[in-house]
Amino acid sequence: MPKEKALSRRVVLGGLAAGGLAASPIAARAMRAMGPMKRLPPRWASPSFSPDVEIELVAAPARAQILAGAPTNVWRYAARLIKGPEGTLTRLNDSYLAELLRLRTGQKLRIMLRNQLPEQNIAHWHGLHVPAEADGHPVYALDPGETYVYEFEVRNRAGFYFFHPHTHEATATQVYRGLAGGIIVNDAQEDALGLPSGEYELPIVLQDRTFNDDNQLVYDVGMHERMIGFQGERILVNGKADFVQDVASRAYRLRILNASNARIYKLAWDDGSPIVVLGVDGGLLEAPETKPYVMLAPGERLDVWADFSGRKSGSTIVMRSAPFAGAVPRMAERMQRMMGGSGLPAGGDFPLFALRVARETSDSPALPKRLSKPPLPRLEEAANPNAPRPIAISEMPMAMLINGRPYAYDDAMEIEKIPLGTTQLFEIFHQHGGMGHMGMGHMGMGMGGMGMMGGMGMEAMMSMAHPIHLHGQQFAILGRTLEMGDEEDYATVKDGFIMSGLKDTVPVFSRERVRILKPFGDYAGTFMYHCHNLEHEDMGMMREFVVG
Ligand code: C2O
Ligand code: CU
Ligand code: CU
Secondary structure (H helix, E strand, O other): OHHHHHHHOEEEOOOOOOOOOOOHHHHHHHHOOOOOOOOOOOOOOOOOOOOOEEEEEEEEEEEEOOOOOOOEEEEEEEEEEEEOOOOOEEOOOOOOOOOEEEEEOOOEEEEEEEEOOOOOEOEEEEOOOOOHHHOOOHHHOEOOOOEEEEEEEOOOOOEEEEEEEOOOOOHHHHHHHOOOEEEEEEOHHHHOOOOOOHHHEEEEEEEEEEEOOOOOEEEEOOHHHHHHOOOOOEEEEOOEEOOEEEEEOOEEEEEEEEOOOOOOEEEEEOOOOOEEEEEEOOEEEEEEEEEOOEEEOOOOEEEEEEEOOOOOOOOEEEEEEOOOOOOOOHHHHHHHHHHOOOOOOOOOOEEEEEEEEEEOOOOOOOOOOOOOOOOOOOHHHEOOOOOOEEEEEEEEOOEEEEOOEOOOOOOOOHHHEEOOOEEEEEEEEEOOOOOOOOOHHHHHHHHOOHHHHOOOOHHHHHOOOEEEEEOOOOEEEEEEEEOOOOHHHHOOOHHHOOOOOOEOEEEEOOOEEEEEEEEEOOOOEEEEEEEOOHHHHHOOOEEEEEEO
16 A cells, blocks of 8 residues: 555654645645535625725745754744734744734724745634634635735634634644634623733643654644544643643633644642632633633634643643543554653643743632623524534544545535524434445555454444534534443543533544534524544545534
């Protein structure tokens, strides 16, 4: 199988030139299963739209100091404020990440994205409820040199959102090279709570990367890596390795975003303190919730109250990823264990970042008892309370499907056509047995032989967690249930879910079934839904809703 061999070599990104025409197109081309993408012309500014905030966003190669020593060649979204309030843009730790955007609910926003990369690019505003033509659909991908003008109103409530590329079959490699940025939206309800702000509010963007000896990014895209999703050898926080932040002995607000390609974290304080959760993807909860640990999959955000009151100057508290099972198929877990493996195994136990008390103080704000009631849709509003629409996940090497099909533009099935103005019940679950055209022989070869699987069924061996993300308005999680079998693995993750907030991404663990309720208001058009394991997304685990 010479093709597989070519795929599994280590690909160094940006090593050839700062321009980085290097390797990502090779990887992308090798993954191509879905054929070329249709293209629509870029959108221009509308003369009738008068923005409160206007930003130029340039996607271009850059260099960033990530590790000690040589800088790393990256791709970066560089934002420049043309119009809008002071403080709209702030640089995050001088990293490759884009400037942090600070917006307010109700603002009208114009963003001019200029593509100065050597390949196509388009940006998506993850979690924001925007018109279809402002959603960063891959059909609008810009050729090098082109500009796309996004215009929309910020309709979301206060929360932590983010932006990243959504380029056809190149989302994973482009995010990996550095293209991503955070968006913090504030509103009056949140202001009134007086939560820690300014220097006491810390954005924490979690990513994982692998570097070669010259500090350049390495993207390993062998068959195994693509199936479980890229797992880097080092954790980066806000674009820096070994992240340590000085704090005062008082309460802080941590705004955590998992912007990793595929890695799921099990966030836990190393001293055993519970995690006090203020909010999730779509903003604040009605009241703080206390959890022993919190699962955070790619695309998800977490708003954490971290109170260092009473801690001595010089003391350190570490946020870890605690061990858990079921992030990757058991087959892969076994391989991981057999091969030893370098770096950080999926579901492993390792530190993420540290907070060091550098100043003692006694003037900490108190944790509010009530926060802000999220406007959750209710089951009574569902158009289909007794007939949930399916989102069936099937994962097979080289065939990542939703509802039995890989991604194709403008290919909506009946179940993917949604009447505008309705609220829909969905059930997300794992669909197995879809091995038809793959054949067992092929599987055995790819996965190291059937012998490894022992007495366990193929289905159980293949099943893994998938963070499912739906564009458009945010949803409520109604319930999660486990299908027969995996109780032991599930026990390592099940206390880390927050069910009470507005969500746009939900990890569906091995053999799990998740019911969600999602409104489709305001905007007609084509919106994507997909796995936010970016390797899976690029392999076709994505579909579209046509709303209208
Ligand atoms: Cu964060 Cu469709 O993506
Ligand atoms: Cu999104
Ligand atoms: Cu997936």
